[in-house]
Amino acid sequence: MTDGQSDTIVSVRDLEVEFPTTLGVVRALNGVNFDIPRGKVIGIVGESGCGKSVTARAIMQIIERPGHVTGGTIEFHRKRTEGAATDLLSEPEDKDAATRSGGVDIAKLDPNSRAMRSIRGAEIAMIFQEPMTSLNPVYTVGSQIEEAILLHQTDDKEQARTQAIDMLRQVGMPNPERIAKSYPHELSGGMRQRAMIAMALSCHPALLIADEPTTALDVTTEAQILSLMRNLKSEIGMSIMFITHSMGVVAQLCDEVIVMYLGRVVERASVDEIFYNPKHPYTRSLLRSIPRIGAKRQEKLEVIKGSIPDPYVRLPGCTFHPRCPDYMEGICNTIIPAETLLPGPTRHGVRCHLYSENNEGEPDPRATPQGADGLQDGKQPATAATSEA
């Protein structure tokens, strides 16, 4: 699946992140694999604690201590026209971060290295959930945007100022000159998030990571921000990695979807496949448990039994097995399912024993194989057609 290097911007392979704590090691990511195609919006969904934010932070190399990447690679590719990504590696000690295909393995870079600092913000930018806590209250919005521009693009303060105001105009701020002079507390939630987006886009990044950017906003403002991001994506031609727990937002914005559960990608497919042909029991349960407008009222919402397990407990086999409605004794609780690629026009991968022909995955969590062996026709789920609630 590492084909088509030219149109993937970031490919993450077997990424593992651990947080050693006094109560034990929390394995936040247990071998995460996915690609971010260029110019697409990729959605990462999952409940709290599934590792979606940690994945984003690993790509930015801003995981909070004592957490650290313990394995895997994060390969970053620039656009051909911008020169190879390896050009960013200026220091001799960064040379081993260069990959064979001309990309940079972010996981091998030191978080404070010059190369990482030139990627962070300029090549890959990020916006966060709560715009009030990510903006500095004692600086004006304009000066905070200028800071990023001065750091990565120009030394001319006057030019940085005009560029900042341009950026504010581009994100649909009314009266950008005035907004640039205001402090974050003077703006509403939606305006602050626009200011954050302006800041993130000020250096024209190739990839924008958005970590639940609309969760704290009202639906009407959310609709505005989603439409803005859609327009900016086509204008600037960047990729967006959109992290959310809202299935509605995913359906509205994303091209491809990754569903995560407890530090693993359990299903990945195009947005249409995820909503119209979901395969993994977790994805299916998630889709059934959301209240929908127009669904028959008074009908009980379906719930996923239990809750997300304690992060210190390491579950054997498939991590979803204690909550899974299709649990198979002896298989699901012992063997970690490998990713099975389902036949079809679009790529649809699922990590579930219901779909793998041979149930002989790898018992060792560190050696989870990756898709390639699962091209055979997945066993049709006995579940899909049989019973009805």
Place this chain on the structure above:
Amino acid sequence: MTETTSAQTTAEKPAGSSEEERPLLQVSDLKKHFPIRGGLLRRQVGTVKAVDGVNLSVKRGETMAIVGESGCGKSTTGRTILRLEEPTGGEVIFDDPDLGPVNVESADRRTMEKIRPKMQIIFQDPFASLDARMTVGRVIAEPLVINKVLQGQALRDRVAELLTLVGLRPEHASRYPHAFSGGQRQRIGIARAIALNPELIICDEPVSALDVSVQAQVINLMEDLQDRLGLTYMFISHDLSVVEHISDRVAVMYVGRVVEIGTTNELFYSPKHPYTEALLQAVPQPDPRQRLEVVPLTGDVPSPANPPSGCYFHTRCPYAQPVCSEETPPLREIKINGVETGHQAACHFAEELSLKGAAVSSEETIPEAASAAGATTA
């Protein structure tokens, strides 16, 4: 006592028509204004009209939802009804099962002590609303102890019973809140709220902080408890899909005022106020084949300290006419072919406009149930 405050209600009150149908809660012209102080002497320089003349009634046993964007005054309305905030004006008549109708806003201390146990609240943030230094048992027992309802073994038994009722185990009583997940904590908050057998529970965004799968569990629990204990809910939320699922009637608030009230079905599928239409259109549909092409509402909610003239919504309303910026439309009964429907809206053109209701996502996006029947647990 109920007649003392002059109610300058603009709306027709369906209340008091017959003895049996007396609403549990009748809110008339409720106002809560917060002063803005400034300058050297901290003089009042302005007023935030957080709640500005709210009229609504809640029937016994129903779930009344209040929806609106943040800052519209829905939480303040809930808190003022319970008199956690002293109101600036208006009245709230609570039909106490023992005392009969009582005006909560002007009741004296002793009356309040009697009616407080009947009106409870569940808060949004299950992490902030439980005292981290009290065991769960003490958290749940506290209302029973304060009101001197039970003590000793009887108290412990009641706590165990409440824990079981909300789907936790009796042995959880000795643990501290930090040992529980968000959903479990919200269950503890619910157990505390139902400890005194209340009539009315004000639920202030009870599931907004929860994960999707846990949210469904808590919603089901709340519906279950409503059936078993005959509770009346006032459900404050900004999530319209949850509201449609749980509520019988819905009130939409905008800048401190109710702009529309109707049954859930009426309001969702034939809204009469342009703001309701915009809110419904903005809900992100979990269906990639139904993408929202047009942004339903631009701009921001006006500040309640300095609201626009006339209809507060005219600055963002796509149907606004000159009259909208001059005259404030009252909340009034909307008649369809001369028949009263109980549907109220505050719009000059409620009858003329044909507004779009909520979009419905395709049934195909709801995957079929899994093979194991255990998937639907009550």
